[in-house]
Each structure stands twice: as structure tokens, then as C-alpha cells.
Amino acid sequence: MPRLPTIRVGVLDELARQVRHATPAVLRRQIERLDELASELEPERWYPAEWIIFRITSYRPDTGDLAPGVVLGRALLASLSALGEHLSEAAGLTPDDCPAWPGLDELAARWGVSRRTVERRRELGLVARRVRTGPSVARVVFRPEAVEAFERAHAARFHATPAPAPLTEDQTRRVLRLASRYRASLGWARTRVAERIAERLGRSPGAVRRVLLDHDARAAEPIFPPTPRLASRQDAVCARALRRGIDPARVAHRLGVTPAHVRRAAVRERARLLRTLELVGPTLPTFSRPDAREVLLAPEPVRTNPAEPAPTSLRELIESMRERHPPDPLAESARIIAYRFLIHEAARTVRACAGRNPPAELVDRAETDLRHAASLNASIVRAQLRVVIDAAEEALALRLDALRERDARRLVLGSITTAAREVARADPARLDPGRAGRIAGRVSVAVARFAQRARAGLHAKGEPASRASPRVPAGAVVPDWTRRVEPWQAWLEPDPRLRAHVRALPVTPYAAALSARFGWDARPPRTLAELARELGTTPVAAAKIEREATRRALNLARNTHL
Template identity: 40%
Template sequence: MARRTTIRIDALQEIVEDLRFAPAATARRHADAAAALAAEIDDDGAYAAAWITTRITGYRPDAASDGGDAVIVGRALRAELSALVERLSERANLHISDLGAGALWIDDLCARWGVTARTLERRRRQGLIGRRVRDDAGRTRLAFALADVERFEAAHPRAGRSASPAGRIDDRTRAAILRRAQRYRRRLGWSRNQTAARLARRYARSREAIRTILRDHDDALPAPVFPGEPPITLAARQSILRRRARGAGVAALAREHDRTRAAIHRALRLERRRLLGELDLRVPAPPTFQRPDAHDVILAPPGVRTGLGAPHEPDVGAFVRLAGAAAPPDERAEHARAVAACYLRWRAARALETLDPRNPGARALDAVETDLRWCARVLAATVADHRRLALATIEERLGAPFETLAPEHARALHAQSMAALARAALAFDPFQRDRRRVAGAASAALQRALSRWSREHHNDAHPSPTAAKRTGAPGVALADWTRHVAPWQQWLEPPPGVRTALEHADEETRRAVELRYGWSGDPPRTREDAAALLDIPAARVAALEQRAARLARDRARAAHARDTADPSPSTREDG
């Protein structure tokens, strides 16, 4: 079987990475678009990475964050498009019959042109499009559609000859590249990645092509010009994950850390896998969890699939109103949610065991994280059902209405009460016959939390009735407890301002992000599932997530700038 051609252009490699979740039909459509583009490329032209992505996938990336400002020489682009089509066609799971009549295997095309397989590989670097398809025996092999072959023959009348293609780096150019690389390293102390970036511009080649020359040269020397790059440290991985969550582009992170985009993607996956591995996901697991239809049965009840992701109560007044109007929790719905929460954690733990800790797959990671987000939404629904219990317990302990608390005490008591309910919901075992309701564990957790608060604030435990008028407690803002129901939400939830920013986002962004995080009442979706529902590529969903994060970041910065420029009246008087 012919080896897979390496993709050295970052923009094309990122398309492959982003489309690895795409449905087969989408991958095939993009493969056809890339094949058609190969026939239009001018070897001496210059093509923006954003334009290439738009022509192939149908959407325009954000140049500032996705490296769309890069310019690629036509000759280098044509050389890589066959590799891109090869990867996408493999994802599309094509059969040889899908290429139409007259499709040729490698041996057939070599015989047609009278060349060797090695020469055929060079022709592919000139723009000959090949696709990986299944033969009748089910094996995956490289094949060529007759239309692609004839198009290449028309553009290259001497295709059957074995002369070296114009795009190949000759020995003289290779020696010049190595001399300059040694000079940059010796005089400037540049890394291999910095040197490759400079030489790629100078010689009109892709950065990865230059990196390959430098790496191959160093591999043959006992004392390489560029010592091996150390792995990205834990602190750097943590920083990369935080900044990516806030909307930083992979290209910007790669420049900042002097690494390739592939290295940044891998660092993100490794850090996500490390965080997941530190979770305690042990739960009671009855034999029913292992049944083939467990997903369809356990996750089917309405309380598990609908009414999820409701926003938190924004202030004291809203908390009192919601708690006062709440009906007693439905025992069957509560039990179904508790079982589903256990099952989702159990399934995530099982999937986590199969992940390679050194190179975890992005799709598998997304599935585990989505199950945990779903579990958090289910637990949050259980906590919300017990607001009435929380309010009654607080007021019984205080001997006064909740609104009479000072603002700082109202916020603290609310946060501690909701955290106690969350701990009770997370630890609840629905399979113990003597514990069929969450209320018992929740009430005990609330009593413990309020006892601690009373000991710490014994002088404020019985506020006067006039305190409410003085402090205006009903309008006091409360923290968003829905983001702290489960420990994994510390990194699996988007930045706090994203949900609010969606009110100012376009419809496509709002819908994609709500589907991903389960904010529309339904369970959270994997990136691939959200893309299928929206009929867009998975890469587009990822781009919309980043757009929402950047929107939240920009709004937060603008608000901070306004607050800084317009100080409060007390501050002005003090000045």
C-alpha cells in the first residue's frame, strides 16, 4: 500500500484536523473541492490561507486568530493538495466504484505512463490527484479517477517522462538552505521553527518542507545544528489551554511558544487528558450499565433530556421568587436524573481508560467531556429543584426572611447553600434502597453548611427587619452556582461571559454554542453531533466557539475600559 503523503502546509493540515469529525459526505464534498482547486492553481501565484480554506470548506476563517493571513506560493500549494485530497477521501470511506468508470490503481497508471511508482509520487507533488478508496476485498489503496488523470495529462503533456519536477528542491538549493540555517543558529540563536519560517519565505517553500530538510540533516549528525526541542512543559500546557478557552488562536499560540500548530493541538489534547485523569469518577455501577441498550434506556427519561441548562437566579429577589414558586421535586424524575448522572460518569470513566495518555484522540476526548457536561447539567437540574428546601432551611436557621441579610452575607449564604446541595446531588447513590430521595442528603448538607456560617457570623445571625430596607437585599447580585456543580466544570465550561455575550452574537454562533454546552434545554452535544444538526462542518462549529469566546473577551475588555475611564462618584470626590 502506498505510504500517506505528508502535508507540510499548516493551513491544509489544519483543514484535515478540523474535518476529522466531519460526516463522510462532507469530507467527500471537500475532497472534490480541493481536487478542482488543484487545476486552477498558478505555480507563480500567491494564495492567502483564508482564501484556500474558503474555497475548500465553504467558510471564511478569522484571519487574526486562525492564521488566515499566511500567504502560500502556488507551486507549494499544488504540491500539497493531492495529500489533502488523499486524507479527506479516506475519511469519506470511498469505494473504487465511487471514482467512476476507468479509475486506475497505482500499477495501472504506472503502466499507462510507462513510469515507476517513485516517478508517480513526484507527479503527485506536481498536482496529480490521488484518493484512498476501498477495493472489493475491503483493503484501502490509492487510486486515481480517470478525469483527474486526463486533466493532469492535458496540463503536463510529458507526464510519462521521469524528469524531476520544477517544484523539487535540488541539491544546490538544499545546501544553501543548510548553510543559512547554521548561520542563523550560530549568530542569532534561532530555533528550528524560527529558522524554517524565515527560510520558507526566502525560498518560497512551505515551513514544513524546510523543517523536514533541517530535521533530516540533524538526524544524520552526531552533533545536530538544532538540538531536539524539549516537550512543552506542564505550566505551558496549562497556559495554552486557558488562553485557547478565552479565544486565542492556535496560530498565535504556536508563534508565542515557537512551536508548530500540530504541537499546540497535541499540547491541548495532553492537558485535557491529564485533567480528566485526575478526576474521581467512581460511581455505583449496577450490571444494567453494561447492557447494549443502556444509553437508550437510562438517558431516555424527559428529566434527563429536556429542561437542562437553565440560567442561574441573578439576584436575591429572583432566588426568593423561584424558591417560593417551586413545586416539590418529582420522585421519579429525581431518581432518573440520579441514575443518569451515575451512568454518564461511569461511561466517561470507561472511555477514559481507552485513551492513550501520550497521544489521546481529539474525538474521543470530546465524547468524554460531553458526557461530563451532560452529567453537570443533570446535577444542576436536581439542585435547582431543591431551591425551596435551601430557602426554607436558611430562613428557619436565621429566624427571619432571607431578604433581611446584608448583601455580603446573602451572597455567601446563597453560595454555600447551593454548593451544599451540589455536593449532596453528586454523592447521592440512587441504588441504595433506604435512600430513594435526594432531599434527605441535601437537608443534612444544608444544615452543616449553615451551622458553619452561623458560628462564623453569630453576631449577624438575626438581622433586624429594617436591614432589608437599608441594604436593598432583593437586588443583590448572586454568583452563578450552575458553573460549580461538578469539579470538572472548572475547565469544561466556557469563560463566564460567553453565555451573556451570545445575546449579541449572530444566530449561527448562538445556536452552535448553545448546542455544544447544553444551554437550549437539550443535552450538550459533541462537536460532530452539533455540526450534523446544523448541517455545517465540525471545523465551523469549532470556529464559532472561538468566535463566542473572543466576543466575550472583547466585551469584558470594553467594560473594564469604560469602568477605568469613568470612575465612581466617590472616587472622583476622593481625588
């Protein structure tokens, strides 16, 4: 029996698992509601998860039964047919339940298109049923009334047209002759060759490409040899190379693949790393509102987030931690809410990055939200540094700069990391902006416990628990703690040399592109699509600008240290 299709919308996938043990009568009613829902959805509108569940099941779930969220109408339409198959399988539909209903072949003949085209049109809201025609045989069928409603809704786009005549033998020979010439002299890929030949013959690129595919499938020496599938280790190589600004064409030449393969491999590796994260935590009901991103990320403390690097001198870092800053509970609350929302959105986007080749736009959106979340966490911790050092020194009963350099570095970074974890665990629903220091109390207790555990280790080494003169030398260095507050920063943060040399780039657009991409301009980091709008170009061109800027900045850093 053919495998059931994947449901790519999380709320629908969860619904399919929950209702699979319902009675056949209940499942049939829910399948019928899918047809009604498909005719009502608007592709560009966002729909709350609770409303979707209610519309299909007539049951209104409690907010605790379902993770809050919204689903874009286009994504919902694309998964309704898959959900219909899952519910049909659970209901055990047979041909007697769907008498004389058209299948894929019937619709293909009715519309004058291929089966593949009918499969693509299912993603526009054409809901299918899956009927069992034998012990291990299943067939996909469609309700006639739903097909007619679908045709009326998409009359302009799906008007039946006669299929073009196939290529003649002379045209086929010419296609193969031109393809061999282009491949040998220009090294073009199959798609580009098909587009060029189609232009010369006045045919569609798809028809020419099918001729080339059929020939290569039968030929002992194909014109376009099959491209080897990159291993997971090579995916990591591609992602690392592109992060360093290396041209995909150079990587492709080295691996024996096309630049498109390199870009897809890099996206696969980035998606794999995102799926290793546990993006869980408290949420608010407002996170499911369609305008949540515009509202929750609008406060000025969230939009104008300072992202200055921390001192890399251990003594300077300790001295800066002793500085007092007046508390701003409203800014703290806004940043914590925005932080939790960004984590929630990133988790939702990562769940949508299923399959071997996830969409690059979704991966970029999740990474950008996580970069912004990490910068907000660092800003909240920065405002609590005095609390951190006071709690640590009180638990140790001595100053941090009185410790040995190695111990001082471990305690300072460990205390800051502990504070960052407390910020990540904070529940915005329990924070009262009118009470200053709410997060400070949690940070103080957590850091004190960490320092007490570390104090036992110091005593075991014979360290005195008394105050002493500073022992941290002036030349002691420490990593930038703002790059260590979240686990994903290990691969999402760019090379630290980029920021040090970005302003020295000779061409201004490159410096502006890097600053905007990573939020070094005191604004939130931008996706490639957002960067492209700012630069007045396309996302593909923006990606090229980012790689070129990265390459130039790294070359400048290397030449500076020669």
C-alpha cells in the first residue's frame, strides 16, 4: 500500500494523531468539513490553531491542550489533502463509500494535464480521499462536488487547454545534438540547456527537459551524468564554506557537483542544526495573534537593541560588572516577552522545515529570530551584571579579582552563563513590570548557588576564603560573553573578526550589509529578504553581497595580522 503523505502543518499533524481512534462516522464528518474549510480559506491570511481545530472537529480545545500559534492559509491549504488521506485511512473508506468518484487519472484527462500537475493542484485546496481497493492497494479519489467547486474557484488559472504535440523525431535529434554541444563546450546544467534549446525551438523548457531525461535514462553514456548525492559530512563542509564567504561554484568544482547542490546542502546542514535545539519554554496567549510579531517586537527596547561586544580583558570585565545601572522594569519586561515570542516563532518555523530539502527562507527566518533572541538575552543579562557579581562574591566571601586567573575566568563566565539560563527560563506571565528587580531575584539566587558549588572546589585546592589583593593580571583575556549566552550561537554567530574589520571595508554597501544582517547597527538582525528590500535588490543578490562582504572582511583580518 502506498505510504501516506506527510502533513507539514504541525497542528494538523497533531490532530491526525489525536483523532485516528475516533469512530468511522465521526471521521467521515470531519473529512466532509475539510472540503468546506478549503473553500473558505484565504491563502494570505493567518488562522489561529484553535479555530482550525474547531472548524474541523466542532470541538474548541482549551489553550493548555494545544500550543498557541497561527498558520498561514497557503500552508493550511497545502496540507488539507494530506490530512484527508490520513483521516480516510483511519476511517477505512472503501469504493462503496465513494462510488464513481474521479481519481488522479480521471482529473488529469478532464483537465488535459499530467498526474503530477493534479498532485500540485491538491496543494491549492483540492482535498482527496484514500479508499482501500484491496488488501495492500489504495486509491486516491475526489468528491465530484468538491472538484466542481475547485474548478469554479480557479477557473481562470485552470482552464483546460489541449496538450501540445510531442516533439518530432527530427526535433528530438536536434535537441540531443544541441544539448551535447552545450554541455561539452559550456558545461551548462540540464535545466539551463533545456531553457536555451526551448527558446530556439519555440517549445516549453519542460518538454525539452523530458526528452533529455528520457535519453539519459536509456543511454549508456548520458549527456548529463547523474550528480552524486552529497553525504551529511559534505553538507557540513558546504555550510561552513558558505559561512566563510567562499563562492559556491568553487565548492561545487571541488566536490564534483553543481553550485545549486552546494547551496541546498548548506541549507540542509543549517536545518539539521536547528532541529537539534530544544526550543521550549513558557508562552503567552498573545503569541497566537496574527499581529503578534508587529506588536511584541515594536517596543523601542526591543527594536533598538544595543549589541556592543563585551570587554575581552578579564580585569576590565570585572570592573564593568561593578558599575551600577538604574533598573528599567518596563524595558526588561518588553525584552523578556519579545525573547519568549522569538523562541516560540523559531520553534514553529523549525517544525515546518521538514523533508530533505527544507525551504531556505524558513531556515533563514528561524536563524534570524534566534540571533535576535540571543541579543535580547545578552541585553537583559547586561543590565543584571551588578547583581551577578554581588551574588557571586557574597557566596564566595571574597572578590572575584582576588582569585587566580583561571578560577576568576571560570567563575565570571559561569556566573554570567547561569544568569542567561535564568533569563531563558523566565515566564513573562509571572513578571510584574511594576515590581523592579523581579528577574534580579531569580538571577541572584541562581548565581549564588553556582558560586557556592564553585567555592567548594576552591577550598579543596587550598584557596583561602578571605579577601585579598587583586591577583588577576592586566593582560588576562576572556572570551566575549555576549556570544555565549545561547547554545545556537556556537554556529549562528559569525566569525568575531568580521565585526572588528567591517568598518574598514573599502566599499560601503558591504559594511552596511553585514551590519544589518547580524544586527550590529543597534537594530534587530535582518533576514536575507529584509536585507534585500533595504538594499533594493533580490534575496539571491543579497546573499552574494553577504558572502563577498564576509570574504573581504576575513581577507582584511588575515592581512592585518601578517
